Amino acid sequence: MTDAGGPDAPHVTVVSTGFTYPEGPCFDAAGVLYTVELAGGVVSRTIDGEREVWVRPGGSPNGAAFGADGTLYFCNNGGNWGPNASTGMIAGLGGQPALIQSVDPAGVVSTVADSCDGQPLNGPNDLVLDGFGGIWFTDPAWAPRDAAGSAPASASPPGAVRYVGADGVVTIVRDDLVFPNGIAITPEGDRLVVGETGTGDILVADLIAPGRVGDWSIYARLGEQSFPDGMCFDARGRLIVAGTGSGRLFVVGALGSVEREIPMDDRDLTNVCFGGPDFSTLFVTQAETGRVVSLAWDFPGSPLAVQPLR
Known part of the structure; x- marks a missing residue:
């Protein structure tokens, strides 16, 4: 492991390198870090600090999470990624x-x-599991690409949030979002939070039942320069958002205000998760440099396995 960071960046440690557009960091029950690679079409894991390919599903694997039985669930957006x-x-x-x-x-x-x-699905981007055997996931549609291959999120056709029930049936939760991206459930298990990359907004809705939510409202506004991507909660109820394109992590308080912006030395921060022996280390996937880095956090993370709806 080596240190990395610019003059204004926090102290971070490089955990593993050599990934082609890494995303979806998550840990199995044994504490092994897994990462998907959009441009590599693989799911990798880090063993003794070294990247090791685990499986090759093809396409473009994206956000991922482990189920209680050790099964890894992940989005596959069908071969889309930015250069x-x-x-x-x-x-x-x-x-x-x-x-x-x-x-x-x-x-x-x-x-x-x-x-x-x-x-057919548009291009599943990120997911979160609930306590009923279901999967909530974002399903954005991609905009036409420019000459360099970039597709501005703000120009995307309407995208969706969907739900896969324990019975395998897929339903629409909402279908009018401008590139829905990161998705999470609050530590209490009672609200769904979604990042809308095309607007810079973080949206929230009460969870009513499997596949059903209440009215939507604005949880936080990060601005269009932030491009919110993957996100997770810490045990204090703060939401940590990877701001792809901005090179910053956004720390959003429980009342929706941005408490802190953490600069890092990679513009394309794609996702975040907690891990480590005491669950108080934040891991960040950095797409431009193709690596995973970590930094110490002042509070433990909220486990990805959520509680049943109340």
């Missing part, structure tokens, strides 16, 4: 199946969902 240094400035142009997939502990890849109401 950056870790991809050789080559963009992923899509054209492959958009899926929710899983990998069992033996490494067998399965498809969980590929459509909703008879229509």
